[in-house]
Amino acid sequence: MAYKDLQEFLRLLDKKGELRRIAAPLDPYLEIAEVTDRVSKAVGPALFFENPKGSRFPVVTNAFGSFPRMNLALESEDLDALGRRIDDVLEMEKPEGLIDKLKMLPKLAKMAGIFPKTVQSAPCQDVVLTGDAVDLSILPVLTTWPGDAGPFITFPVVITKDPETGKRNVGMYRMQVFDKTTTGMHWHRHKGCAAHYRLAEKRGKRLEVAVAIGPDPACTYAATAPLPDDIDEFLFAGFLRQKAVELVQCKTVDLQVPANSQFVLEGYVEPGERRREGPFGDHTGYYSLADDYPVFHVTAITHRKDAVYPATLVGQPPMEDTYMGKATERLFLPLIKKQLPEITDMSLPVEGVFHNFCFVSIDKRYPGQTRKIMYAIWGLGQMMFTKFIVVVDAEVNVQNTAEVWWRVGNNVDPRRDVVIVDGPLDALDHSAPMACFGGKMGIDATKKGPEEGHTRGWPDALAMDPATKARIDAVWGELGL
Numbered sequence: 152m153a154y155k156d157l158q159e160f161l162r163l164l165d166k167k168g169e170l171r172r173i174a175a176p177l178d179p180y181l182e183i184a185e186v187t188d189r190v191s192k193a194v195g196p197a198l199f200f201e202n203p204k205g206s207r208f209p210v211v212t213n214a215f216g217s218f219p220r221m222n223l224a225l226e227s228e229d230l231d232a233l234g235r236r237i238d239d240v241l242e243m244e245k246p247e248g249l250i251d252k253l254k255m256l257p258k259l260a261k262m263a264g265i266f267p268k269t270v271q272s273a274p275c276q277d278v279v280l281t282g283d284a285v286d287l288s289i290l291p292v293l294t295t296w297p298g299d300a301g302p303f304i305t306f307p308v309v310i311t312k313d314p315e316t317g318k319r320n321v322g323m324y325r326m327q328v329f330d331k332t333t334t335g336m337h338w339h340r341h342k343g344c345a346a347h348y349r350l351a352e353k354r355g356k357r358l359e360v361a362v363a364i365g366p367d368p369a370c371t372y373a374a375t376a377p378l379p380d381d382i383d384e385f386l387f388a389g390f391l392r393q394k395a396v397e398l399v400q401c402k403t404v405d406l407q408v409p410a411n412s413q414f415v416l417e418g419y420v421e422p423g424e425r426r427r428e429g430p431f432g433d434h435t436g437y438y439s440l441a442d443d444y445p446v447f448h449v450t451a452i453t454h455r456k457d458a459v460y461p462a463t464l465v466g467q468p469p470m471e472d473t474y475m476g477k478a479t480e481r482l483f484l485p486l487i488k489k490q491l492p493e494i495t496d497m498s499l500p501v502e503g504v505f506h507n508f509c510f511v512s513i514d515k516r517y518p519g520q521t522r523k524i525m526y527a528i529w530g531l532g533q534m535m536f537t538k539f540i541v542v543v544d545a546e547v548n549v550q551n552t553a554e555v556w557w558r559v560g561n562n563v564d565p566r567r568d569v570v571i572v573d574g575p576l577d578a579l580d581h582s583a584p585m586a587c588f589g590g591k592m593g594i595d596a597t598k599k600g601p602e603e604g605h606t607r608g609w610p611d612a613l614a615m616d617p618a619t620k621a622r623i624d625a626v627w628g629e630l631g632l
Contacts, residue, residue: 153226153394154367156274156411157459160224161211164197169220171195176202179210179302184295187212187464191471199459206291208460215368215463216471221478224368225391230481233391238485265389273399273410275363280452281403286331287449290364290414293462296432300441302328303431305463307416308363308374309338310406311347314354319406320344321384323374326362326447327428335428336360336420336445339578340587341533343380348445352422359404360420360447365413365461370396375475377483377533385409403450413458417451435504436467439579442586468501476505487534491527493520498549506536506577510549513542518602522570525593529574536577541594558596567604568595 154160164170177183183200190198194217200210215221218230227233280286292302304326311320320343327335338345344360351358363370373388385396398407403417425443433439463471480499488494498510513524521542528534543549543558563569570593576583583589599605 153369153392156367157211157365157413157461158457160368161197161199161214161459163223164214164220167223168196169217169223170197170199172199172201174201176204178204179206179291180294181297183210183212183293183462184464188466188470191216191464192469194469203291203460206289206460208289208291208458210291210293210460210462212462212464213471214461215372215474218474218477221474225372225478226369226393230478233478234481234483234485236390237482264395265386265393266395267383267385267389267398267407268395269407270397270399270410273397273412274455275408275410275412275415276399276402276453277456278454279402281450285449285452287328287334287416287452288331289452290328291460292328293464295464296438296466298438299431300327300427300429304328304334304362304364305465306364306371306461308366308371308409308412309336309344310361310363310408311344311358312406313347314350314356314358319383319385320347321374323371325431327431329426329446332449333426334416334447334449335426336447337428337431338445341575341578348420351420355422357419357421359406360418361401361404361406361408362416362447363408363412364415365459366409366411367392367396370409371461372475372478376479379532401451402453412455413460414452414454416447416449417453418447418449420445420447432466433579434465434468434470434472435579435581437581440581468504473501476501479505487528487531490531491524494524495545496549498552498555500552502552503539506533506580507538509534509537509540510552510555511540511542512545512547512549513597514545515597521595521597522593525570529572529591535575536580537591538576538580539592539594541596543596544598547596555596559594562596562598563594568599569593570595 161170177200187198191213197214198212203210215224222229225233292304294302307323307326309322309324322342322344324338348358369388369392373384376387378384378387389395397410399410400407401417408415424446426446427441428444429441430438465472476499484497493513495512495514499505500508509528511524524542525540528540541555541559543555547558548554572591574591576587576589578587598609
């Protein structure tokens with residue numbers, strides 16, 4: 152059953168003991184972040200700050216900050232189950248006979264109910280502020296690290312339309328609050344909204360933007376998902392929640408937003424206008440460098456009467472985004488396997504903050520296959536940002552980081568098994584000599600044979616024989632261990 156709104160999700164967390172309410176007044180400037188950081192590192196509960204200083208709106212953090220809560224957010228027993236649902240859709244074939252057609256009806260009926268639909272009124276527009284009433288300071292926007300350039304909106308669902316086709320894009324990009332009516336718009340050049348902005352700039356036109364803060368969990372997650380350009384994020388959210396996302400028309404811009412959002416910021420970015428944004432304590436665990444980004448001008452703020460302000464804190468892992476990133480890994484693995492069927496599993500370890508390391512196990516069948524996999528992964532959408540790819544054999548558990556590095560240490564000859572290439576990097580990678588471009592490494596940690604120039608023997612990894620293990624299993628309870 153899809154969550155009606157963020158409030159319903161929070162009530163469920165409360166019921167399950169996954170939420171703690173904090174009545175003590177704490178400052179959105181660093182204090183709320185420090186509490187959240189300590190709790191996140193301990194894989195603690197979601198936090199509901201009832202009395203943030205300077206605002207009447209409560210703040211919720213760490214709502215997705217564990218695997219159980221991530222599963223609850225996406226209404227699945229586990230993340231792999233969601234991946235299997237995607238796989239089921241990919242496996243749907245044209246029915247041949249009457250029986251096949253009848254078997255397809257339940258799946259088709261479910262799919263029919265997930266397309267976004269428009270409603271005429273919405274809770275997110277209980278209160279409408281325009282003109283001189285627009286004031287971003289009513290929001291308890293957090294400053295999360297002492298070196299941050301200011302307060303940043305960290306969970307914004309940012310919506311734009313292609314100026315040529317009208318196709319919608321939804322993404323998540325941090326927004327530094329400059330003053331009562333303007334923020335930065337930190338969209339990287341590779342992202343969909345940035346592409347819309349470039350098209351608008353070429354025409355000399357402003358680009359309308361809407362920002363939804365705190366829709367239901369599926370919508371928030373969908374804004375982070377690395378979807379193909381032709382897949383609508385709100386359609387994907389509907390697939391995840393198995394119910395259509397309700398959208399309402401904005402008051403001052405020609406865009407639609409999730410009707411159940413807590414807050415909506417409406418406005419535009421002007422062509423050619425830039426302002427220095429950052430630094431910002433980012434998910435890499437370092438401050439991302441200050442740079443010039445477009446400026447978002449707010450023409451309206453709308454919100455629910457009972458609005459709650461959701462925020463996320465990012466930094467050295469593990470943090471809340473750890474679990475959102477792992478959800479993406481499991482959900483999109485079936486899509487990758489469709490293109491590269493020899494892949495058996497993949498891990499984006501949290502230590503690599505999801506774009507620095509990719510561990511992949513394959514069913515290896517021929518020489519050069521590992522390099523084919525490396526190059527193919529670097530050509531898959533946002534996987535192009537991956538800095539290090541490690542390829543291992545199918546029996547290796549890539550979810551066990553220690554096991555992967557053990558295989559690397561034993562199976563890799565650096566001269567033969569390491570590939571270094573140049574390519575796109577994440578804009579937050581400060582190690583690259585140039586912004587967004589630099590070196591990447593592929594490491595082949597699979598077994599090698601004569602066809603790959605390895606004429607020596609290759610030993611088996613140590614393992615006890617099954618019969619001995621079975622005998623010890625049978626008497627284990629008697630050993631007092």
